Amino acid sequence: MELLKNRILAEGRALSEQVLLVDSFLNHQVDVKLMKACGEEFARRFADAGITRVVTIEASGITPAAMTALTMDLPMVIMKKQVSSILKDGIIQTEVFSFTKNAPYLLTLKTDFIQPGDRVLLIDDFLANGEAAFGAIRLLEQAGARVAGIGAVIAKAFQPGIEKLRAAGYRVEALAPVSRMAEGVIEFL
Protein backbone atom coordinates (compact mmCIF):
# COMPACT_ATOMS: atom_id res chain seq x y z
CA MET A 1 0.00 0.00 0.00
CA GLU A 2 1.94 2.97 -1.34
CA LEU A 3 0.30 5.66 0.81
CA LEU A 4 1.35 3.79 3.94
CA LYS A 5 4.85 2.90 2.73
CA ASN A 6 5.50 6.52 1.79
CA ARG A 7 4.41 7.65 5.24
CA ILE A 8 6.70 5.09 6.86
CA LEU A 9 9.59 6.30 4.74
CA ALA A 10 8.78 9.95 5.54
CA GLU A 11 8.16 9.66 9.29
CA GLY A 12 9.18 6.19 10.47
CA ARG A 13 12.54 5.79 12.18
CA ALA A 14 14.48 2.56 12.22
CA LEU A 15 16.08 2.71 15.65
CA SER A 16 17.95 -0.54 15.05
CA GLU A 17 17.69 -3.62 12.84
CA GLN A 18 14.66 -4.68 14.89
CA VAL A 19 12.85 -1.57 16.14
CA LEU A 20 10.73 0.64 13.89
CA LEU A 21 9.32 3.80 15.45
CA VAL A 22 6.06 4.88 13.82
CA ASP A 23 4.46 6.62 16.78
CA SER A 24 3.73 9.85 14.90
CA PHE A 25 0.95 8.24 12.83
CA LEU A 26 0.28 4.66 13.92
CA ASN A 27 0.47 3.89 17.62
CA HIS A 28 0.71 7.01 19.81
CA GLN A 29 -0.36 9.88 17.60
CA VAL A 30 -2.70 8.30 15.06
CA ASP A 31 -3.58 9.54 11.57
CA VAL A 32 -7.15 8.27 11.53
CA LYS A 33 -7.65 9.04 7.84
CA LEU A 34 -4.64 6.89 7.01
CA MET A 35 -6.07 4.19 9.28
CA LYS A 36 -9.37 4.45 7.42
CA ALA A 37 -7.48 3.92 4.15
CA CYS A 38 -5.79 0.87 5.73
CA GLY A 39 -9.18 -0.46 6.83
CA GLU A 40 -10.52 -0.05 3.31
CA GLU A 41 -7.49 -1.87 1.92
CA PHE A 42 -7.92 -4.79 4.36
CA ALA A 43 -11.62 -4.94 3.42
CA ARG A 44 -10.67 -5.08 -0.26
CA ARG A 45 -8.01 -7.77 0.19
CA PHE A 46 -10.28 -10.00 2.31
CA ALA A 47 -13.52 -9.28 0.45
CA ASP A 48 -13.74 -12.91 -0.75
CA ALA A 49 -12.93 -14.51 2.61
CA GLY A 50 -16.45 -14.66 4.04
CA ILE A 51 -15.43 -12.73 7.15
CA THR A 52 -18.09 -12.47 9.88
CA ARG A 53 -16.11 -10.68 12.61
CA VAL A 54 -13.04 -8.46 12.93
CA VAL A 55 -10.84 -9.16 15.96
CA THR A 56 -7.87 -7.24 17.35
CA ILE A 57 -5.71 -7.16 20.44
CA GLU A 58 -5.64 -4.02 22.57
CA ALA A 59 -4.41 -1.38 22.11
CA SER A 60 -2.56 -0.23 18.98
CA GLY A 61 -4.49 -2.46 16.60
CA ILE A 62 -7.84 -1.00 17.60
CA THR A 63 -7.95 1.93 15.18
CA PRO A 64 -7.12 -0.01 11.99
CA ALA A 65 -9.38 -2.87 13.13
CA ALA A 66 -12.26 -0.45 13.81
CA MET A 67 -11.86 1.11 10.36
CA THR A 68 -11.81 -2.37 8.79
CA ALA A 69 -14.95 -3.40 10.68
CA LEU A 70 -16.64 -0.13 9.72
CA THR A 71 -15.85 -0.67 6.04
CA MET A 72 -16.96 -4.32 6.14
CA ASP A 73 -20.04 -3.52 8.27
CA LEU A 74 -19.07 -6.13 10.87
CA PRO A 75 -18.70 -6.14 14.65
CA MET A 76 -15.22 -5.81 16.14
CA VAL A 77 -13.98 -7.73 19.16
CA ILE A 78 -11.04 -6.42 21.19
CA MET A 79 -9.04 -9.12 22.97
CA LYS A 80 -7.79 -7.90 26.33
CA LYS A 81 -4.33 -8.04 27.84
CA GLN A 82 -5.64 -7.63 31.39
CA VAL A 83 -8.70 -8.78 33.20
CA SER A 84 -10.60 -6.36 35.41
CA SER A 85 -13.07 -6.66 38.24
CA ILE A 86 -15.79 -6.65 35.58
CA LEU A 87 -14.30 -9.05 33.04
CA LYS A 88 -13.89 -12.33 34.88
CA ASP A 89 -16.75 -14.65 33.93
CA GLY A 90 -17.08 -16.67 30.74
CA ILE A 91 -13.54 -15.94 29.60
CA ILE A 92 -10.77 -18.00 28.05
CA GLN A 93 -7.11 -17.07 28.35
CA THR A 94 -3.71 -17.91 26.95
CA GLU A 95 -0.24 -16.67 27.84
CA VAL A 96 1.55 -14.56 25.25
CA PHE A 97 5.09 -13.26 25.49
CA SER A 98 5.56 -9.63 24.48
CA PHE A 99 9.01 -8.89 23.12
CA THR A 100 8.28 -5.15 23.24
CA LYS A 101 7.42 -5.22 26.95
CA ASN A 102 9.77 -8.16 27.64
CA ALA A 103 7.09 -9.83 29.75
CA PRO A 104 4.23 -12.27 29.32
CA TYR A 105 0.58 -11.30 29.53
CA LEU A 106 -2.69 -13.22 29.64
CA LEU A 107 -4.59 -12.67 26.43
CA THR A 108 -8.28 -12.79 27.32
CA LEU A 109 -11.49 -13.31 25.35
CA LYS A 110 -15.07 -13.49 26.54
CA THR A 111 -16.51 -16.38 24.56
CA ASP A 112 -19.92 -14.68 24.28
CA PHE A 113 -18.50 -12.57 21.50
CA ILE A 114 -17.19 -15.35 19.23
CA GLN A 115 -19.70 -17.77 17.77
CA PRO A 116 -18.84 -21.26 16.57
CA GLY A 117 -18.57 -20.97 12.80
CA ASP A 118 -17.39 -17.35 12.87
CA ARG A 119 -14.83 -16.55 10.20
CA VAL A 120 -12.50 -14.07 11.83
CA LEU A 121 -10.27 -11.44 10.30
CA LEU A 122 -7.52 -10.73 12.83
CA ILE A 123 -6.07 -7.22 12.50
CA ASP A 124 -3.06 -5.78 14.30
CA ASP A 125 -0.71 -2.85 13.85
CA PHE A 126 2.48 -4.95 13.79
CA LEU A 127 3.37 -8.52 12.93
CA ALA A 128 6.85 -9.53 14.03
CA ASN A 129 7.44 -12.81 15.88
CA GLY A 130 3.81 -13.82 15.63
CA GLU A 131 3.42 -14.51 19.36
CA ALA A 132 0.31 -12.33 19.70
CA ALA A 133 -1.23 -13.70 16.49
CA PHE A 134 -0.71 -17.33 17.51
CA GLY A 135 -2.14 -16.54 20.97
CA ALA A 136 -5.21 -14.96 19.40
CA ILE A 137 -5.59 -17.95 17.05
CA ARG A 138 -5.48 -20.38 20.01
CA LEU A 139 -8.33 -18.56 21.73
CA LEU A 140 -10.40 -18.03 18.58
CA GLU A 141 -10.12 -21.68 17.56
CA GLN A 142 -10.89 -22.79 21.12
CA ALA A 143 -14.07 -20.69 20.86
CA GLY A 144 -15.00 -22.52 17.66
CA ALA A 145 -14.12 -19.83 15.13
CA ARG A 146 -11.93 -20.13 12.09
CA VAL A 147 -9.23 -17.51 11.48
CA ALA A 148 -9.90 -16.79 7.81
CA GLY A 149 -7.44 -13.95 7.51
CA ILE A 150 -4.72 -12.05 9.31
CA GLY A 151 -3.99 -8.43 8.42
CA ALA A 152 -1.01 -6.47 9.69
CA VAL A 153 -0.53 -2.79 8.98
CA ILE A 154 3.24 -3.34 9.14
CA ALA A 155 4.97 -6.72 9.05
CA LYS A 156 8.62 -7.08 9.94
CA ALA A 157 8.96 -9.77 7.30
CA PHE A 158 12.53 -10.55 8.36
CA GLN A 159 11.19 -11.81 11.69
CA PRO A 160 9.59 -15.26 11.79
CA GLY A 161 5.89 -14.47 12.41
CA ILE A 162 4.65 -14.02 8.87
CA GLU A 163 6.28 -17.20 7.54
CA LYS A 164 5.26 -19.29 10.55
CA LEU A 165 1.62 -18.19 10.13
CA ARG A 166 1.66 -18.95 6.41
CA ALA A 167 3.33 -22.30 7.02
CA ALA A 168 0.52 -23.11 9.46
CA GLY A 169 -1.99 -22.45 6.67
CA TYR A 170 -3.16 -18.95 7.53
CA ARG A 171 -3.69 -16.25 4.95
CA VAL A 172 -1.67 -13.17 5.90
CA GLU A 173 -1.75 -9.76 4.27
CA ALA A 174 0.69 -7.03 5.30
CA LEU A 175 0.05 -3.53 3.98
CA ALA A 176 3.70 -2.59 4.48
CA PRO A 177 6.01 -5.63 4.60
CA VAL A 178 9.42 -4.45 5.75
CA SER A 179 12.24 -6.60 4.40
CA ARG A 180 15.22 -4.97 6.09
CA MET A 181 15.99 -2.24 8.59
CA ALA A 182 19.17 -0.66 9.80
CA GLU A 183 19.72 2.65 11.55
CA GLY A 184 18.21 5.17 9.14
CA VAL A 185 17.30 2.48 6.55
CA ILE A 186 13.86 1.00 5.89
CA GLU A 187 13.30 -1.31 2.90
CA PHE A 188 10.11 -3.03 1.79
CA LEU A 189 9.62 -6.43 0.14
Added chain:
Amino acid sequence: MELLKNRILAEGRALSEQVLLVDSFLNHQVDVKLMKACGEEFARRFADAGITRVVTIEASGITPAAMTALTMDLPMVIMKKQVSSILKDGIIQTEVFSFTKNAPYLLTLKTDFIQPGDRVLLIDDFLANGEAAFGAIRLLEQAGARVAGIGAVIAKAFQPGIEKLRAAGYRVEALAPVSRMAEGVIEFL
Protein backbone atom coordinates in the same frame (compact mmCIF):
# COMPACT_ATOMS: atom_id res chain seq x y z
CA MET B 1 -28.17 10.52 22.52
CA GLU B 2 -31.21 8.29 22.13
CA LEU B 3 -29.60 5.63 19.91
CA LEU B 4 -26.97 5.01 22.56
CA LYS B 5 -29.33 5.15 25.54
CA ASN B 6 -31.65 2.65 23.87
CA ARG B 7 -28.73 0.31 23.27
CA ILE B 8 -27.66 0.61 26.90
CA LEU B 9 -31.20 -0.17 28.03
CA ALA B 10 -31.41 -3.13 25.63
CA GLU B 11 -27.99 -4.71 26.24
CA GLY B 12 -26.36 -3.02 29.23
CA ARG B 13 -26.46 -4.79 32.57
CA ALA B 14 -26.27 -2.99 35.89
CA LEU B 15 -24.35 -5.52 37.97
CA SER B 16 -24.61 -3.32 41.08
CA GLU B 17 -25.21 0.33 41.95
CA GLN B 18 -21.72 1.07 40.61
CA VAL B 19 -20.91 -1.38 37.81
CA LEU B 20 -22.44 -1.13 34.34
CA LEU B 21 -21.59 -3.93 31.91
CA VAL B 22 -21.67 -2.75 28.28
CA ASP B 23 -19.13 -5.14 26.83
CA SER B 24 -21.40 -6.36 24.03
CA PHE B 25 -21.15 -3.05 22.12
CA LEU B 26 -18.70 -0.65 23.79
CA ASN B 27 -15.57 -2.13 25.30
CA HIS B 28 -15.00 -5.78 24.38
CA GLN B 29 -17.24 -6.43 21.42
CA VAL B 30 -17.61 -3.04 19.73
CA ASP B 31 -20.40 -1.81 17.48
CA VAL B 32 -18.27 0.41 15.27
CA LYS B 33 -21.26 1.98 13.52
CA LEU B 34 -22.64 3.04 16.89
CA MET B 35 -19.19 4.39 17.77
CA LYS B 36 -19.19 6.33 14.49
CA ALA B 37 -22.53 7.85 15.47
CA CYS B 38 -21.04 8.76 18.87
CA GLY B 39 -18.05 10.36 17.13
CA GLU B 40 -20.37 12.41 14.94
CA GLU B 41 -22.33 13.52 18.00
CA PHE B 42 -19.16 14.59 19.85
CA ALA B 43 -18.06 16.48 16.72
CA ARG B 44 -21.43 18.25 16.62
CA ARG B 45 -21.43 19.17 20.31
CA PHE B 46 -17.87 20.51 20.24
CA ALA B 47 -18.03 22.08 16.77
CA ASP B 48 -17.64 25.59 18.25
CA ALA B 49 -14.78 24.73 20.62
CA GLY B 50 -11.87 25.31 18.23
CA ILE B 51 -10.52 21.79 18.80
CA THR B 52 -7.13 21.04 17.23
CA ARG B 53 -6.52 17.49 18.54
CA VAL B 54 -8.51 14.56 19.90
CA VAL B 55 -6.91 12.71 22.82
CA THR B 56 -7.90 9.47 24.53
CA ILE B 57 -6.49 6.99 27.00
CA GLU B 58 -5.90 3.41 25.92
CA ALA B 59 -7.77 1.19 25.38
CA SER B 60 -11.59 1.37 25.44
CA GLY B 61 -11.79 5.03 24.48
CA ILE B 62 -9.86 4.52 21.26
CA THR B 63 -12.77 3.60 18.98
CA PRO B 64 -15.07 6.52 19.87
CA ALA B 65 -12.06 8.88 19.88
CA ALA B 66 -10.95 7.65 16.46
CA MET B 67 -14.44 8.17 15.05
CA THR B 68 -14.55 11.67 16.56
CA ALA B 69 -11.14 12.53 15.08
CA LEU B 70 -12.22 11.11 11.71
CA THR B 71 -15.37 13.25 11.70
CA MET B 72 -13.50 16.38 12.79
CA ASP B 73 -10.56 15.67 10.44
CA LEU B 74 -8.04 15.96 13.28
CA PRO B 75 -5.19 13.81 14.56
CA MET B 76 -5.78 11.54 17.54
CA VAL B 77 -3.31 10.98 20.35
CA ILE B 78 -3.56 7.86 22.52
CA MET B 79 -2.18 8.29 26.03
CA LYS B 80 -0.51 5.11 27.24
CA LYS B 81 -0.91 3.22 30.49
CA GLN B 82 2.42 1.45 30.13
CA VAL B 83 5.77 2.42 28.75
CA SER B 84 7.64 0.01 26.50
CA SER B 85 11.21 -0.44 25.37
CA ILE B 86 10.38 1.94 22.51
CA LEU B 87 8.44 4.64 24.35
CA LYS B 88 10.85 6.01 26.92
CA ASP B 89 12.28 9.29 25.63
CA GLY B 90 10.57 12.68 25.63
CA ILE B 91 7.69 11.53 27.80
CA ILE B 92 5.79 12.99 30.73
CA GLN B 93 3.94 10.85 33.24
CA THR B 94 1.45 11.08 36.06
CA GLU B 95 0.06 8.46 38.42
CA VAL B 96 -3.62 7.61 38.05
CA PHE B 97 -5.60 5.26 40.26
CA SER B 98 -7.89 2.85 38.43
CA PHE B 99 -10.92 1.83 40.46
CA THR B 100 -11.74 -0.87 37.89
CA LYS B 101 -8.33 -2.52 38.21
CA ASN B 102 -7.90 -1.42 41.85
CA ALA B 103 -4.33 -0.37 41.12
CA PRO B 104 -2.45 2.74 40.03
CA TYR B 105 -0.84 3.14 36.62
CA LEU B 106 1.51 5.68 35.06
CA LEU B 107 -0.34 7.64 32.41
CA THR B 108 2.22 8.52 29.75
CA LEU B 109 2.37 11.08 26.94
CA LYS B 110 5.14 11.80 24.47
CA THR B 111 5.24 15.58 24.36
CA ASP B 112 6.11 15.62 20.63
CA PHE B 113 2.44 15.01 19.93
CA ILE B 114 0.94 17.90 21.89
CA GLN B 115 1.82 21.42 20.80
CA PRO B 116 1.62 24.46 23.09
CA GLY B 117 -1.62 26.17 22.16
CA ASP B 118 -3.39 22.94 21.19
CA ARG B 119 -7.07 22.87 22.12
CA VAL B 120 -7.73 19.28 23.08
CA LEU B 121 -10.95 17.31 23.06
CA LEU B 122 -10.50 14.46 25.54
CA ILE B 123 -12.69 11.44 24.72
CA ASP B 124 -13.20 8.32 26.82
CA ASP B 125 -15.69 5.50 27.02
CA PHE B 126 -16.58 6.06 30.68
CA LEU B 127 -16.48 8.97 33.10
CA ALA B 128 -16.94 7.95 36.73
CA ASN B 129 -14.60 9.26 39.44
CA GLY B 130 -12.70 11.44 37.02
CA GLU B 131 -9.28 10.09 38.03
CA ALA B 132 -8.25 9.31 34.45
CA ALA B 133 -9.60 12.61 33.11
CA PHE B 134 -7.78 14.67 35.74
CA GLY B 135 -4.59 12.71 35.07
CA ALA B 136 -4.90 13.39 31.35
CA ILE B 137 -5.56 17.08 32.05
CA ARG B 138 -2.42 17.31 34.21
CA LEU B 139 -0.26 15.98 31.37
CA LEU B 140 -1.96 17.97 28.62
CA GLU B 141 -1.67 21.24 30.55
CA GLN B 142 1.94 20.44 31.45
CA ALA B 143 2.56 20.06 27.69
CA GLY B 144 1.07 23.52 27.10
CA ALA B 145 -2.31 22.52 25.72
CA ARG B 146 -5.73 23.62 26.86
CA VAL B 147 -8.42 21.01 27.45
CA ALA B 148 -11.30 22.65 25.59
CA GLY B 149 -13.71 19.78 25.97
CA ILE B 150 -14.24 16.40 27.59
CA GLY B 151 -16.55 13.86 26.01
CA ALA B 152 -17.66 10.63 27.66
CA VAL B 153 -19.72 8.02 25.88
CA ILE B 154 -21.25 7.06 29.24
CA ALA B 155 -21.00 9.11 32.43
CA LYS B 156 -21.93 7.66 35.77
CA ALA B 157 -23.28 11.03 36.83
CA PHE B 158 -23.91 9.83 40.39
CA GLN B 159 -20.15 9.46 40.84
CA PRO B 160 -18.09 12.61 41.44
CA GLY B 161 -16.07 12.95 38.20
CA ILE B 162 -18.47 14.94 36.05
CA GLU B 163 -19.24 17.54 38.74
CA LYS B 164 -15.59 17.88 39.80
CA LEU B 165 -14.55 18.50 36.20
CA ARG B 166 -17.28 21.08 35.68
CA ALA B 167 -16.47 22.76 39.00
CA ALA B 168 -12.86 23.03 37.78
CA GLY B 169 -14.11 24.89 34.70
CA TYR B 170 -14.06 22.13 32.09
CA ARG B 171 -16.79 21.63 29.56
CA VAL B 172 -18.07 18.06 29.77
CA GLU B 173 -20.52 16.33 27.45
CA ALA B 174 -21.82 12.84 28.20
CA LEU B 175 -23.77 11.08 25.47
CA ALA B 176 -25.47 8.83 28.03
CA PRO B 177 -25.44 10.32 31.54
CA VAL B 178 -26.59 7.61 33.93
CA SER B 179 -28.29 9.02 37.02
CA ARG B 180 -28.96 5.84 38.95
CA MET B 181 -28.27 2.13 38.76
CA ALA B 182 -29.38 -0.85 40.77
CA GLU B 183 -29.40 -4.53 39.88
CA GLY B 184 -31.45 -4.63 36.71
CA VAL B 185 -32.18 -0.87 36.75
CA ILE B 186 -30.51 1.82 34.62
CA GLU B 187 -31.84 5.40 34.64
CA PHE B 188 -30.60 8.43 32.72
CA LEU B 189 -30.50 12.09 33.74
